[in-house]
Amino acid sequence: MSAKEYRTASAARGGLLTVSNVPSIAFGDRVRIRDQKGNTRNGQVILSSDEEVLIQVFEGTDDLDMENTWVRFLDEPVEIALSPEILGRVFSGLGEPRDFRPPIVSSLRRSINAAPFNPAARTYPKEFIQTGVSTIDGLNSLVRGQKLPIFSASGLPHNRLAAQIVRQAKLPDDDSRFSVVFAAMGVSYADARFFQEEFASSGVLGNVVMFVNMADDPPVERLTLPRMALTAAEYLAFDLDRHVLVVMTDMTHYAEALREVATAKGDVPARKGYPGYLYSDLAEIYERSGRIKDRHGSITLVPVLSMPSDDITHPIPDLTGYITEGQIVLSRELHNQGIYPPVHISPSLSRLMKDGIGKDFTREDHPHVSNQLYALYARALETRNLASIIGADELSARDRRYLEFADAFEERFVRQGEDEDRSIEETLNLAWNLLSSFPPQALTRVTETEMAKYHRQSGE
Amino acid sequence: MINKESRKGTILEINGPIVTIRLPGVHNGEQVRIGSLGLYGEVIALEGDKAIVQIYESTEMVRPGEPVEGLGHPLSVELGPGLIGGIFDGVQRPLEEMFLKAGDQIPRGLSPDPLDREKLWRFVPTENLEPNMPIIGGARIGTVQETETVEHRIMVPPDIEGELIELAPEGDYNLEETIGQVRDRHGHVHHLKLFHRWPVRKPRPYQSRDNGIDPLITGQRILDTFFPLLKGSKCAVPGPFGAGKTVVQHQVARWANADIVIYVGCGERGNELVDVLDSFPKLKDPYTGRPLMDRTLLIANTSNMPVVAREASIYVGITIAEYYRDQGFDVVMLADSTSRWAEALREVSGRLGQMPVEEGYPAYLASRLAAFYERAGRVETMDCGKGSVTLIGAVSPPGGDFSEPVTSHTKEIIQTFWALSKELADARHYPAIDWVDSFSADVGTAAEWWHENIDRGWEKRRGQALAMLARDAELSRIVNLVGPEALSSAQRWVLEGATLIKEGVLQQSALDPVDTFSSPEKQFMLLDLILTVYDEGAALIELGVPVQELSEMPVLARLRRCKELYDSSQIDQLKAFREEALQDFKAIHSEYAQRGEQTA
Numbered sequence A: 001m002s003a004k005e006y007r008t009a010s011a012a013r014g015g016l017l018t019v020s021n022v023p024s025i026a027f028g029d030r031v032r033i034r035d036q037k038g039n040t041r042n043g044q045v046i047l048s049s050d051e052e053v054l055i056q057v058f059e060g061t062d063d064l065d066m067e068n069t070w071v072r073f074l075d076e077p078v079e080i081a082l083s084p085e086i087l088g089r090v091f092s093g094l095g096e097p098r099d100f101r102p103p104i105v106s107s108l109r110r111s112i113n114a115a116p117f118n119p120a121a122r123t124y125p126k127e128f129i130q131t132g133v134s135t136i137d138g139l140n141s142l143v144r145g146q147k148l149p150i151f152s153a154s155g156l157p158h159n160r161l162a163a164q165i166v167r168q169a170k171l172p173d174d175d176s177r178f179s180v181v182f183a184a185m186g187v188s189y190a191d192a193r194f195f196q197e198e199f200a201s202s203g204v205l206g207n208v209v210m211f212v213n214m215a216d217d218p219p220v221e222r223l224t225l226p227r228m229a230l231t232a233a234e235y236l237a238f239d240l241d242r243h244v245l246v247v248m249t250d251m252t253h254y255a256e257a258l259r260e261v262a263t264a265k266g267d268v269p270a271r272k273g274y275p276g277y278l279y280s281d282l283a284e285i286y287e288r289s290g291r292i293k294d295r296h297g298s299i300t301l302v303p304v305l306s307m308p309s310d311d312i313t314h315p316i317p318d319l320t321g322y323i324t325e326g327q328i329v330l331s332r333e334l335h336n337q338g339i340y341p342p343v344h345i346s347p348s349l350s351r352l353m354k355d356g357i358g359k360d361f362t363r364e365d366h367p368h369v370s371n372q373l374y375a376l377y378a379r380a381l382e383t384r385n386l387a388s389i390i391g392a393d394e395l396s397a398r399d400r401r402y403l404e405f406a407d408a409f410e411e412r413f414v415r416q417g418e419d420e421d422r423s424i425e426e427t428l429n430l431a432w433n434l435l436s437s438f439p440p441q442a443l444t445r446v447t448e449t450e451m452a453k454y455h456r457q458s459g460e
Numbered sequence B: 001m002i003n004k005e006s007r008k009g010t011i012l013e014i015n016g017p018i019v020t021i022r023l024p025g026v027h028n029g030e031q032v033r034i035g036s037l038g039l040y041g042e043v044i045a046l047e048g049d050k051a052i053v054q055i056y057e058s059t060e061m062v063r064p065g066e067p068v069e070g071l072g073h074p075l076s077v078e079l080g081p082g083l084i085g086g087i088f089d090g091v092q093r094p095l096e097e098m099f100l101k102a103g104d105q106i107p108r109g110l111s112p113d114p115l116d117r118e119k120l121w122r123f124v125p126t127e128n129l130e131p132n133m134p135i136i137g138g139a140r141i142g143t144v145q146e147t148e149t150v151e152h153r154i155m156v157p158p159d160i161e162g163e164l165i166e167l168a169p170e171g172d173y174n175l176e177e178t179i180g181q182v183r184d185r186h187g188h189v190h191h192l193k194l195f196h197r198w199p200v201r202k203p204r205p206y207q208s209r210d211n212g213i214d215p216l217i218t219g220q221r222i223l224d225t226f227f228p229l230l231k232g233s234k235c236a237v238p239g240p241f242g243a244g245k246t247v248v249q250h251q252v253a254r255w256a257n258a259d260i261v262i263y264v265g266c267g268e269r270g271n272e273l274v275d276v277l278d279s280f281p282k283l284k285d286p287y288t289g290r291p292l293m294d295r296t297l298l299i300a301n302t303s304n305m306p307v308v309a310r311e312a313s314i315y316v317g318i319t320i321a322e323y324y325r326d327q328g329f330d331v332v333m334l335a336d337s338t339s340r341w342a343e344a345l346r347e348v349s350g351r352l353g354q355m356p357v358e359e360g361y362p363a364y365l366a367s368r369l370a371a372f373y374e375r376a377g378r379v380e381t382m383d384c385g386k387g388s389v390t391l392i393g394a395v396s397p398p399g400g401d402f403s404e405p406v407t408s409h410t411k412e413i414i415q416t417f418w419a420l421s422k423e424l425a426d427a428r429h430y431p432a433i434d435w436v437d438s439f440s441a442d443v444g445t446a447a448e449w450w451h452e453n454i455d456r457g458w459e460k461r462r463g464q465a466l467a468m469l470a471r472d473a474e475l476s477r478i479v480n481l482v483g484p485e486a487l488s489s490a491q492r493w494v495l496e497g498a499t500l501i502k503e504g505v506l507q508q509s510a511l512d513p514v515d516t517f518s519s520p521e522k523q524f525m526l527l528d529l530i531l532t533v534y535d536e537g538a539a540l541i542e543l544g545v546p547v548q549e550l551s552e553m554p555v556l557a558r559l560r561r562c563k564e565l566y567d568s569s570q571i572d573q574l575k576a577f578r579e580e581a582l583q584d585f586k587a588i589h590s591e592y593a594q595r596g597e598q599t600a
């Protein structure tokens, strides 16, 4: 670490500080800044030339006085100290303790910007995780090592659903060591407390590492926070062989912070003012989940994001969907009907379920049942739409059956209690209960053998 | 021409992946290595005595003042045996080997040789080649059995021409050994090896372009039967996230009747490449019966890998594709996704401060896209053979909006357009290819092939099916306005017929072991059977049979399942089922005909 301080700052604007007349400074270097009040701010070099450097100041550049700004280059990238002691601790977006306990002391420090995983080092995620939530397990199954976000919107119960997943997630017949990494960006005190109490009451607190940035903390820290969290997750998963579930909320606040910095830097905006590199930036985060050859642990990632104005085509959910391996979408309509969890089935998807379910994993009928429910529900929603135009009385007997199915499906399959932990068996049996209201010839997505085994009318 | 001498200079500025250097005598397009780590990059602009370089790796902790070395040649790939079956990054670094050498993560500055230097290959020289014969670039001088499936043809590099002065006898050689010598007209002697290098941004030469004649058979019904693609043609697969672009491309990679498949994962997910790496060695090529990996090659710049190498990755892919084309093969190259490539262009142009025109993209987006797709084609090769490169690019429009720049420019370039729809995907109608928005400019040419090889009724049947789907859309609109009661029986039978087409022909599960591949013969049989059933039903409705009675015929449920009940080798069983099904209609027919006579 260099002890030399420079007082050659020449301009400060929108979180960016220009410093002139410095010797060759490394791109990405960490910076410590002392302001006129003697307070310390942190930053990182985002452009370095032989004439000047540009520093992104995490705490912002508000009321910096150029004459009295002292800049020190630390000659190291942003790092996090790692040891098994991180479990049970709470840190800020910069990796500083937030729980009034001493910092982690360890010789193991890692840059939070990890080199990308070699695709040839990955193994394909295949192990079904039972979350106990029918809409996820039955229709959009999560597997170990998957990145599966929750697309939500303001006022919807994404936090409760995320907490339920953390509480209930397990591999059938498996008791290997697991940990939770919780990354909160721009959250309210109420939300932060909710999760803390959740972890405490379900007795997992000692297995949780929390990284918290509150709504009133500096937004720039939101940029380092998920990377801190994932570096910790990688350590737990690939050094300590743990199965790590990472919950990140709210990625929208992350992206907004990124936009703020990009705008200050003068980067060319692509859509809605977000920089063109938002995709790659999000991918750097999301792609850190997965399974690695010859490693026992895994990183399963459940990011939560709120869709601005409930719009799924907004750049944040849109780019996320292009990177993650599916999405669980919450619906305001179902929520307003009082249905919990209000999972909007049609746009929800799990891309990795195909290899993690079926005969050797869950049950042989699972893939077909899932498909069949999707197809019926899509048709049922069309019918509901039709009924709202021409009136339910005008429908044919066949169409009315679809209408009834839509209601039954939402009431019995989608709706479940916050503490209701359904096994995959229960979920599939429930599905067959609903399917059995149709005659066998209306069900062409399930096989004839499965029909004979599970369909109530054929089984008789 | 490749200039061997290297020169030294220094770094002036680092702005993410864009680095400004001072390096006297450096050329635009030249490869450089920068900093103490020796990161690889490429000069993309010259400004006075400065050069702007794009770096393929992360520039974290690189400093102004660090050294720079000019390598004297542009970004090039190694072309020779050992490519097939491998996985390379966006600048052709061998990822398997990097994994073995360097572990889980990709370190910087490491650049092992793309092709194995030690491995011995059995070289069989071409017969009738004698010393002192004149020989041109692209001429075949021998073969190497690269994989069980691929007989690799060793060619004189395209930029060498002259007199053959020596050709090695049959034997085992490694890549570095000289297997032939050619003296050019300046008297310079070139030592030929089993491999050579070629700059990726320069299309490889050929004699002439040819029209495509044969369709690429993908085994996917909606593609082959409705929106055919010719070998040597260009195709785009646009669609919102989750609509099925990658699955379509994987299906083509699996089942297309191509000799070589090059799959470029450009800015997409790591696990999708692992899926290919895991499953292809276990799957059998339906045409040769050998493992699919024996004809497949992967280029991977996943979304978390450096953006600049993403821009290079598709050129690396297409250059390798052209190389196999020059050997006389039919090559399919899949690029998933060209939008990520375009975004990489945007990223670099933004850092260079170039004026953005639409959504941040530079003005040259359209011309770069066109020039890239132009490298597809069916050609007469330098040695008078035929080869083709078929190019299929996924497009990922933001918000699923097809009017955005990359989709709209691409649409003007390509001949076949497989448009994916969110509505269909949401209803789990897979592949979610929209039959209204999709098109193929090559139906006429494909028809000749189908008529000759499968059935003369192909084009007519295809037209009838599309017409029925259009009628269906129209009638559904009416139903949505005034309810189903407004339709006549005949109209309601059209709705049934369209449903049969959708479920029995268009929908095809990539996950079902039988349905995943459908031979052209099976494709036509299914289509023809469903249309025949429809015609039979329509005739019965004329006779007064209620639609209800027809819709509930058990044979219809079976008809929808035919695709997964009979695989492509069970054409006879399918024929037997057809007879059975038509029998059921005949039975109703005679019943009603009798009734009609009785009442008459």
Ligand SMILES: Nc1ncnc2c1ncn2[C@@H]1O[C@H](COP(=O)(O)OP(=O)(O)OP(=O)(O)O)[C@@H](O)[C@H]1O
Binding pocket: A321, A322, A323, A349, A350, A351, A352, A354, B239, B240, B241, B242, B243, B244, B245, B246, B247, B248, B268, B396, B430, B431, B432, B508, B509, B510, B511
């Ligand atoms: N033909 C098919 N058969 C079965 N399932 C399919 C088919 N096509 C698509 N799917 C399903 O749709 C999912 C999403 O498809 P895919 O990954 O190809 O989407 P995409 O368009 O490439 O999305 P993105 O742009 O985000 O990469 C798959 O994981 C699979 O579950």
Ligand SMILES: [Mg+2]
Binding pocket: B245, B246, B247, B268, B336
């Ligand atoms: Mg995809």
